[in-house]
Amino acid sequence: MSRYMYEKSLREIQNDILRMGSLVERAIFDAVDAFMNQDVTSAAAVITGDERIDEIYLEIEDKCIKLIATQQPMAKDLRVAVTGLKILASLERMADHAVDIARAAICLSGHPMSIRPIHEIPRMARLARRMVKEGLDAYVQRDVNRAREMCSMDDQVDFIFSQVFKDAVSCMAGNPGVVTQGAYLLYVSRYIERIADHATNIGENVIYLTTGERRELN
Amino acid sequence: MFNRIRNFAGSMIWRPMASYFFLIFVFYVALRLYADDDVNASRAVLISLPFAAALSWIILKKIMQPLKEISEASREMARGNLDREIRIYSNDEIGNLARNINFLAHRLKLTIDEITEEKDRIRAILNSMGDGVVAVDRDRRVLLVNPAVERALNISGESIRGKDIVGVIRHYEFENNIKAALQNQKELTREIQVLTPDPKVYRVLFTPLKGTDRGGVVAVLRDITERRQLDQVRAEFIANISHELRTPLTTIKGFLETLLDGALEDRKISLRFLRIIDTETDRMKRLIDDLFSLSNIESRKVIPAREEVRMSEVVEKVLAAFSQAAGERGIRLASRLDPDFPVIVADEDMITRVVVNLVDNAIKYSQDRGRVVIEGGRSEGGEVFLSVSDRGIGIPEESLPRIFERLYRVDKARSREYGGSGLGLAIVKHIVEVHGGRIEVDSRPGLGSRFTVYLPVKQLP
Structure with missing residues (x-):
């Protein structure tokens, strides 16, 4: 295989990662939307859609491993292949969290959410989704600054998460009637917080890919 | 040399x-x-x-x-x-x-000038189009993206030309449809939701490029988010109206069945049941009357009368009508109309209805022993204004844009206790609009709300 073919298959892998990324972004949005609107239909669609994401994930992983095995890339080429694998894994975890959120939406359906910090969830989810988007954009453009900026948004998500946590606990302490929804709310906010963390991992990988430096941005 | x-x-x-x-x-x-x-x-x-x-x-x-x-x-x-x-x-x-x-x-030179001019013209058309245009070649690499798409999808890239489409517009479905259009060489129309990061719905027409040897696909994107939202409002309205009608009907049916099952024999019980049925029927009638008048105003079947309206008289009449209901809950009603409030030309019944609905709401959502104030006069813009303010529960900020929607409820559980039809503010808004005016709302949760109606000053011809 020539250098040209090698680069072509690397580019193909990168495009596949972006395709999977777009599905994951969508899954996160749909899951949180379903949770907020108690939309069982779209929650179920997120859960079945995850099978497709897993399929694509395995396909791309295979391609990556084959490329490494047959081409034995060095230096930056090796970094491209390896970070590809790691970004894939992060995306796959995010999709799983989206499924978790969709499951929570189904469990809670029929019980209107009235617990106070529920209003923070869309804001938190929006931030997390923006982080995923920026992370993938930074990956496409190999933009280190963008990756760093994106990672700094994680602090905001963490802050909202801690607020939601405190608020939800005090609500539950005051009113045993909201304990069930409070518990789900805590789960969901935790999943979103984890999604943001995985987005930070993507950012770290982009920095490693372009500069070869390892940075802990979390 | x-x-x-x-x-x-x-x-x-x-x-x-x-x-x-x-x-x-x-x-x-x-x-x-x-x-x-x-x-x-x-x-x-x-x-x-x-x-x-x-x-x-x-x-x-x-x-x-x-x-x-x-x-x-x-x-x-x-x-x-x-x-x-x-x-x-x-x-x-x-x-x-x-x-x-x-x-x-x-x-x-002439030919080149001609071609350049043609190219500039096509670029100007593409740049000023409201619809988005994306063109890719047969390897799905970007040939062209017009500014409408760049703005709508937040594409920031120096040189996107020649890049793979997934790297520019990261959207699984979008790319799949391009693939399909390339493969089948057939036009496709699809509705696609894009997160940018707020969701927007586009109707996209994918057309295979013909007449070039390199092939490819052109996608034209039209934003139909608003139309989808309207559809959703309509669907919600139908869901709400069926709920509003079913609730009193279920009660009526329940009591009627009990009466038929033998409760009719007991005069005292049957009288109580019939009263409940009467109240519920009234509630349904009110809802249907409101719906009917709303649809009349909305479809512009009613021509508002043009008569001279003395606002102070209208306000006095309305306050007198509500004085008993307010008095029972210790709510004070006050009117502070400017003494030289101009005589306006409007439909008196409709204007009365506006004031009735606003005062009714103000009393409903006030705490006991609160106060409701009506103010009026000339606004800075030369219009007349009339405001109704209360110190009640207020309206949360996220609900403010929606309170004039038909049957929108800030708090679904609570407002049914107050027994409104859910159409009052929608009717107010439409009446004000057919008179060429506008309504504004200013509210803080826990502190109260203030609704202000602005009407143009008109003279009778």
Whole structure:
């Protein structure tokens, strides 16, 4: 295989990662939307859609491993292949969290959410989704600054998460009637917080890919 | 002189010149030697020298220099300077050549101008289009993305041309549809939701590019988010209205069944049941009346009367009507109308209805022993305004844009206790609008709300 073919298959892998990324972004949005609107239909669609994401994930992983095995890339080429694998894994975890959120939406359906910090969830989810988007954009453009900026948004998500946590606990302490929804709310906010963390991992990988430096941005 | 010689030497023209000179010189010397027996070699050279010099000078002037200019000019034209003209006007072949090249350059320039203009025009059209246009080649690489798409999808990229479409528009479905259009060479229309990061719905038409050898697909994106939202509002309205109608109906049916099952025999119980049925029927009737008048105003089937309305009288009448209900809960009603509030031209019944609905809401959502104030006068913009403010529970910020929607409820559980139809504010808004006015709301949760109606001052003709 020539250098040209090698680069072509690397580019193909990168495009596949972006395709999977777009599905994951969508899954996160749909899951949180379903949770907020108690939309069982779209929650179920997120859960079945995850099978497709897993399929694509395995396909791309295979391609990556084959490329490494047959081409034995060095230096930056090796970094491209390896970070590809790691970004894939992060995306796959995010999709799983989206499924978790969709499951929570189904469990809670029929019980209107009235617990106070529920209003923070869309804001938190929006931030997390923006982080995923920026992370993938930074990956496409190999933009280190963008990756760093994106990672700094994680602090905001963490802050909202801690607020939601405190608020939800005090609500539950005051009113045993909201304990069930409070518990789900805590789960969901935790999943979103984890999604943001995985987005930070993507950012770290982009920095490693372009500069070869390892940075802990979390 | 020295410069000229240096120029001549530098121009490289001296090489062919030297060979011409040498050829002519040798030829002439040989001719002389051959023709005349008495001419010896040195004399032949002496005679030939000026002759050969003169002849090669003529060749230089007549042929070589013009050719050189033509070649220089044509090279410059090839570089893009088509305004350059070759200034050789002689009547021989070289002059012809120069004229033809000039003509060629002129025609070329016209064609290029035409093409550039055409290209600029197409670019201007694409740039000013409200719809988004994306074109890709058959390898799904971007050929063109117009500014509408860049704005709508937040694409920030210096050179997106030639990149893979997934790297520019990261959307699984979008790419799949492009693939499908490429494969089947058929047009496709799809509705696609894009997160940017707020969700937007686009209707996208994918058309295979025909007539180019490179193939490809053009996608035209039209934003239909608002239309989808309207559909959703309509769906919610139907869901709400069926719920609003079913609740009293279920109660009525329940009590009627109990009556039929034997409760009718007990006069006391049946009277109580019938009262409940009466209240619920009233509630349904109110809802249906409100719906009916709303639909009348909305469909503009009712022409508002044009009569002189004295606002102070209207307000007084309304306050008198509510004084008992307010008094029971210890709510004070106050009116602070400007003494020279102008007489306005409007439909008195409709305006009364506006005031009734606003005051009714203000009392409903006030705490006991609160107060409701009506103010009125001329606004800074020269309109008249009438505001109703309370110190009640207020409206959360996220609900403010929606409270004028039909059947929208801030708190679904609570507002049914107050027994409104959920149409009051929608009716108010429509009445104000058919009078050419507007309504504004200002509210803080826990502190109260203030609704202000602005109406234009009109004179009776």
